[in-house]
Amino acid sequence: PVIRREDYQPPAWLVPQIALDFRLGIEETRVTARLSVRRNPAGSAASTLHLNGDQLTPLAVRVDGEAVNDWRMDGADLLVELTGEAHEVEIETSVNPAANSQLMGLYASNGMLCTQCEAEGFRRITFFPDRPDVLSTYSVRMAGDKGQFPILLSNGNCTATGEGEDGTHWAEWHDPWPKPAYLFALVAGDLVANHAQFTTRSGRRVDLNIWVRSGDEQRTQHAMDSLINSMKWDEEAFGREYDLDLFNVVAVSDFNMGAMENKGLNVFNTRYVLAEPETATDADYDGIESVIGHEYFHNWSGNRVTCRDWFQLSLKEGFTVLRDQLFSADMGSEAVKRIEDVRVLRAAQFPEDSGPLAHPIRPDSYQEISNFYTATVYNKGAEVIRMMRTMAGPDRFRQGTDLYFDRHDGEAATCEDFVKAIEDGAGLDLRQFRLWYAQAGTPQVAVEASHEGDVATLTLTQTIPATPGQPEKQAVPIPLRIALFDRDSGRHAGERLIVLDTDSRSFAFEGFARPPVVSINRGFSAPVAIDMERSNEDLVFLAAHDDDPFARYEAMQSLVVQHLVAAVGGGLSETARAEGRKAIGQAFAAVLSDDGLDDLMRGELMVLPGVAYLAEQVLVADPAAIHEEREGLKAWLGSELAESLVALHDRVSGVPYSRDAAARGARKTKAQALVLIAAGDPAEGARRAIAQYRAADNMTDRQSALTVLCNLEGPEREEALADFLRRYQGNALVIDKWFALQAGSFHPQVLQHIEALSQHPEFTLNNPNRARALYMTAAVNPKAFHDASGAGYRMIGELIRKLDPINPQTTARFVPQLGRWRRIEPARAAMMRAELEKIAAQPGLSRDVREQVSKSLG
Ligand code: ARG
Ligand code: ZN
Numbered sequence: 001p002v003i004r005r006e007d008y009q010p011p012a013w014l015v016p017q018i019a020l021d022f023r024l025g026i027e028e029t030r031v032t033a034r035l036s037v038r039r040n041p042a043g044s045a046a047s048t049l050h051l052n053g054d055q056l057t058p059l060a061v062r063v064d065g066e067a068v069n070d071w072r073m074d075g076a077d078l079l080v081e082l083t084g085e086a087h088e089v090e091i092e093t094s095v096n097p098a099a100n101s102q103l104m105g106l107y108a109s110n111g112m113l114c115t116q117c118e119a120e121g122f123r124r125i126t127f128f129p130d131r132p133d134v135l136s137t138y139s140v141r142m143a144g145d146k147g148q149f150p151i152l153l154s155n156g157n158c159t160a161t162g163e164g165e166d167g168t169h170w171a172e173w174h175d176p177w178p179k180p181a182y183l184f185a186l187v188a189g190d191l192v193a194n195h196a197q198f199t200t201r202s203g204r205r206v207d208l209n210i211w212v213r214s215g216d217e218q219r220t221q222h223a224m225d226s227l228i229n230s231m232k233w234d235e236e237a238f239g240r241e242y243d244l245d246l247f248n249v250v251a252v253s254d255f256n257m258g259a260m261e262n263k264g265l266n267v268f269n270t271r272y273v274l275a276e277p278e279t280a281t282d283a284d285y286d287g288i289e290s291v292i293g294h295e296y297f298h299n300w301s302g303n304r305v306t307c308r309d310w311f312q313l314s315l316k317e318g319f320t321v322l323r324d325q326l327f328s329a330d331m332g333s334e335a336v337k338r339i340e341d342v343r344v345l346r347a348a349q350f351p352e353d354s355g356p357l358a359h360p361i362r363p364d365s366y367q368e369i370s371n372f373y374t375a376t377v378y379n380k381g382a383e384v385i386r387m388m389r390t391m392a393g394p395d396r397f398r399q400g401t402d403l404y405f406d407r408h409d410g411e412a413a414t415c416e417d418f419v420k421a422i423e424d425g426a427g428l429d430l431r432q433f434r435l436w437y438a439q440a441g442t443p444q445v446a447v448e449a450s451h452e453g454d455v456a457t458l459t460l461t462q463t464i465p466a467t468p469g470q471p472e473k474q475a476v477p478i479p480l481r482i483a484l485f486d487r488d489s490g491r492h493a494g495e496r497l498i499v500l501d502t503d504s505r506s507f508a509f510e511g512f513a514r515p516p517v518v519s520i521n522r523g524f525s526a527p528v529a530i531d532m533e534r535s536n537e538d539l540v541f542l543a544a545h546d547d548d549p550f551a552r553y554e555a556m557q558s559l560v561v562q563h564l565v566a567a568v569g570g571g572l573s574e575t576a577r578a579e580g581r582k583a584i585g586q587a588f589a590a591v592l593s594d595d596g597l598d599d600l601m602r603g604e605l606m607v608l609p610g611v612a613y614l615a616e617q618v619l620v621a622d623p624a625a626i627h628e629e630r631e632g633l634k635a636w637l638g639s640e641l642a643e644s645l646v647a648l649h650d651r652v653s654g655v656p657y658s659r660d661a662a663a664r665g666a667r668k669t670k671a672q673a674l675v676l677i678a679a680g681d682p683a684e685g686a687r688r689a690i691a692q693y694r695a696a697d698n699m700t701d702r703q704s705a706l707t708v709l710c711n712l713e714g715p716e717r718e719e720a721l722a723d724f725l726r727r728y729q730g731n732a733l734v735i736d737k738w739f740a741l742q743a744g745s746f747h748p749q750v751l752q753h754i755e756a757l758s759q760h761p762e763f764t765l766n767n768p769n770r771a772r773a774l775y776m777t778a779a780v781n782p783k784a785f786h787d788a789s790g791a792g793y794r795m796i797g798e799l800i801r802k803l804d805p806i807n808p809q810t811t812a813r814f815v816p817q818l819g820r821w822r823r824i825e826p827a828r829a830a831m832m833r834a835e836l837e838k839i840a841a842q843p844g845l846s847r848d849v850r851e852q853v854s855k856s857l858g
Pocket of ligand 1: 295
């Protein structure tokens with residue numbers, strides 16, 4: 001069944017209060033829910049109370065204390081007939097957490113009990129109007145075996161504890177803030193905490209706990225520091241203060257997503273909590289900082305102001321991603337953070353926007369809401385709000401967000417409410433801008449430059465490609481930060497913000513004796529694709545001289561993209577190819593030797609555009625050919641620049657480990673240099689990789705060395721992999737890396753390796769992190785997935801069929817990879833399509849996978 005945004009109806013019944021009673025057990029948990037319900041004056045006059053359920057049977061239903069019979073099931077839901085204005089409805093259910101392999105609702109993980117309710121998991125615990133516009137105050141009581149569950153946690157504050165019979169104990173929790181059911185959480189298990197305190201700017205003392213399994217507590221300090229930084233930052237940057245005396249974070253090793261912002265009780269995937277230098281890379285540290293921030297920031301953008309319905313998901317996710325991006329930028333390097341965010345957008349969101357699953361950041365319909373926790377809703381959603389901020393400027397934008405929080409505190413709001421508040425608070429006219437919420441597809445902006453007398457003219461034309469259900473598009477306002485460099489002075493006369501809000505428009509710039517060098521979409525001010533013919537000379541100039549660091553990166557990328565796309569298309573003569581490589585080599589040489597660059601930025605500039613993004617540039621791609629051409633370029637750069645690369649690798653190898661920016665930059669550059677050295681000279685690469693592996697006193701260096709070794713065919717590969725496995729036995733997050741490193745390698749036998757790894761005793765499909773480490777890494781590895789034999793497609797197809805009965809939500813994430821078939825060359829496309837058809841034919845497919853497969857087949 002398709003759920004449509006336009007069909008929204010306010011609930012007929014509200015639930016101002018709920019009392020939940022849990023008798024905890026791994027194999028059976030008994031739940032009694034007491035709902036105080038009353039008619040919604042703003043709702044329909046229906047006498048039926050509609051309670052959602054999912055695989056539940058009511059064991060008892062009581063209304064106002066009396067067992068009643070006038071209830072019935074409607075599919076999985078429970079309908080209760082009520083006569084008056086307000087009632088107390090009590091329902092008993094029983095669930096089996098151990099059997100819950102979907103990891104939605106109440107489930108068991110490593111002997112502990114935990115919950116995941118967003119989006120629709122609460123209905124797997126008890127019958128309830130499981131929609132975000134029903135807000136309730138929660139009182140929770142739980143009782144269980146004290147030895148098995150020494151720690152009992154829920155939202156809000158702990159109000160009472162006590163001992164029961166037969167070694168049981170109990171705890172009562174109360175959350176004073178009304179919330180939708182998706183923010184409910186319960187955790188029970190044998191946990192230890194890293195404890196700290198934070199005093200808010202108005203003087204509230206908050207107890208902070210990060211709960212982990214015993215033995216992991218010394219790996220939680222970075223998460224704790226990140227939490228404290230987040231709390232402080234949100235006060236300063238957005239004026240948002242924490243609103244309870246307690247903030248708990250729990251790390252769980254079986255988790256479908258990154259983390260969850262349950263009120264006062266965030267539940268995290270362990271990979272976004274646990275870190276120490278020996279086991280976590282710099283990227284892992286950054287991931288923890290941003291996810292800790294993200295979930296904390298949801299306390300206001302999500303919890304205090306929540307969503308009216310799930311079509312509004314970007315209201316909280318897009319905004320919260322922007323908030324976590326700004327936070328990370330403030331904690332580290334703004335320039336590098338921006339580059340990384342754009343890289344993610346291009347790798348994950350652009351392909352989504354140009355494929356069969358394209359949807360606006362505020363979708364119009366869905367079958368399974370879990371499928372809409374996408375890069376579009378999250379990352380493009382953040383870009384759309386960032387554009388408002390760019391147009392308003394940070395101060396006026398802040399006035400807009402202040403007004404938004406003020407106006408809608410305690411409410412379930414819509415994206416429209418957000419835009420209106422920014423409009424009113426920041427003083428922007430966003431009437432046309434609202435189209436960004438409604439239209440899918442990445443706008444393409446064609447730029448034509450001309451020059452006459454001393455006037456340079458840029459003619460900008462936007463087109464938004466058709467997407468499923470949206471054949472026609474209207475022009476959107478596209479804010480572009482722009483600077484024109486004078487060729488003689490090498491300088492520009494100041495940056496301007498231009499807004500292209502019609503199909504086509506010309507902008508004139510005076511004072512240029514010669515055609516200027518155009519730096520456009522600086523800072524990636526708009527999430528669009530710029531289509532502009534540019535000489536290698538101009539790009540080399542910008543790569544070396546642009547004062548906007550993102551634009552510098554962008555010029556490097558464009559240089560490589562232009563070259564590789566032309567080379568793969570067969571449109572390059574030998575001379576043109578040599579010239580293209582020479583220009584790229586020149587730009588790289590400048591990056592390697594520029595003393596004005598810090599190493600973090602240097603390392604960033606050395607990253608070549610990924611195959612997915614390159615494939616996106618052509619209508620129909622041969623990803624294997626792109627991969628080979630890209631590898632060819634790496635090998636050429638590696639030998640052409642061997643001397644500087646080796647000198648650079650030597651220099652940064654001498655920098656001792658620390659977490660400061662300089663040392664992190666050294667490690668980043670070290671990794672990039674090593675990759676290129678190995679591409680140019682595998683023997684030298686192997687020697688250096690082995691030395692780097694042996695000398696490593698941190699995971700960043702160890703992993704970057706092993707990445708290179710994994711591509712090699714000699715015995716070094718086996719030896720290093722065996723050493724790594726032995727060294728980190730028992731550390732699940734590092735064993736995940738061991739799987740991912742092999743599944744992501746460009747080794748000729750990578751597919752056989754993956755097949756063998758799927759039989760490895762450490763492999764299991766039941767743990768999402770492990771399943772993704774092997775198979776998601778394989779699915780995004782062009783060498784493995786797009787193997788000409790079709791073996792990669794069959795492997796992912798088979799995985800989908802096998803994993804779906806266990807965990808549909810995690811499984812559905814693999815479908816888009818096969819769903820790209822229309823943009824892939826015909827021989828491969830046919831095999832990809834065949835896999836989708838085979839999946840579609842499997843009986844008992846989950847709603848999650850069915851939606852993605854049927855849309856992908858089109
Ligand atoms: N709201 C969570 C976040 O911080 C994501 C939870 C998504 N869960 C799900 N089952 N789809 O982004
Ligand atoms: Zn979120």
